[in-house]
Amino acid sequence: MTMRFEEVSERLGATLDYPGNKDHGKPLNVAIPNLGNVRLWQAVHGGYSWSIVYEPGVEHWSDDEKAKFVGYSASYRLVGHTSSSQTIRIDGGPWDSFAKAEEACKRTWRQIRSAS
Structure with missing residues (x-):
């Protein structure tokens, strides 16, 4: 079985579900304007949900912020876990491709496989 990523960036067009927030009910890319430039890929493999995100950054970021956030980052969590607190970021990113x-x-x- 091969890990196959599928682009799911269109899911970022969902609405913000945060009652009480001034942007509640707005599309995410309206509530967070730069989100329209973010791209997202997901794969389900080996009992885990894997994600790769491309963050383009914004013009006013410092060089340090750009180095820390601009590029491709990756994370994973067990399938069925939906809390962001259960997501594990993969060290080494952001990558340039x-x-x-x-x-x-x-x-x-x-x-993970060799440890079990």
Whole structure:
């Protein structure tokens, strides 16, 4: 079985569900304007949900912020877990290409599999 990522960026067009927030009910890309430029891929493999996100950043970010956040980052969590607190970010990112983030996911999966 191969880990296959599918782009699901359109899901970022969902609405903000945060009662009491001034942006409650607005599309996410309206509530968070830069979100329209973010891209998201997901895969389900080996009992885990894997995600790769491309964050383009914004013009007013400092060079330090850009180095820390701009690029491709990856994370995973057990299938069925929906809380962001159960998400594990894969060290090493952000990477400058999707292929590098994908390889980090595969490397992490091999480490999980060999540890069990």
